[in-house]
Amino acid sequence: AQTVTQSQPEMSVQEAETVTLSCTYDTSESDYYLFWYKQPPSRQMILVIRQEAYKQQNATENRFSVNFQKAAKSFSLKISDSQLGDAAMYFCAYNNNNDMRFGAGTRLTVKP
């Protein structure tokens, strides 16, 4: 069974600084998708970034970028120039054949 592990239950960053959230996953598949979702206190699940496993190039979306290491089964999220609005729970997710698995989440606090 595929599992997703987020080893950092909580992280903190100073406003305008950079923070990296870790995620590892376990799979025997070669073709899949990886995602980071953000869940603010409103509880809405918001897509942050998406990575296709067959693409070696790391995905980027404005201040958000990933470090995808397929052989190591690692998928970390880097947030640059952190803003107060980035404070939320962040979930890493793995999707193969519509079997979507989520990590336990990392709570990010942004200090002004």
Place this chain on the structure above:
Amino acid sequence: DAGVIQSPRHEVTEMGQEVTLRCKPISGHNSLFWYRQTMMRGLELLIYFNNNVPIDDSGMPEDRFSAKMPNASFSTLKIQPSEPRDSAVYFCASSSVWADTQYFGPGTRLTVL
């Protein structure tokens, strides 16, 4: 563009009562997913449909739970009878591409007393 719509946003009911949660996927999306989120178990996939047909319901916890998708724009998740341990946030999500990005609704917070 309208996102995934769920109703109600909050539901409080008493143990033993029937609860029906509703979802309208994004227009044009052909896959629909129901998830449950709790502190103890995190986000769990309950069931998903493709082209209105249930594909995988292995995550449905027990026979008290049932889901239907009578057409491409509407799905329900029913719990009968409800129990306090069913208290959770229930999310609906939809997708237009098989095994790709899922877009989530705002969720329904269910409290069973």
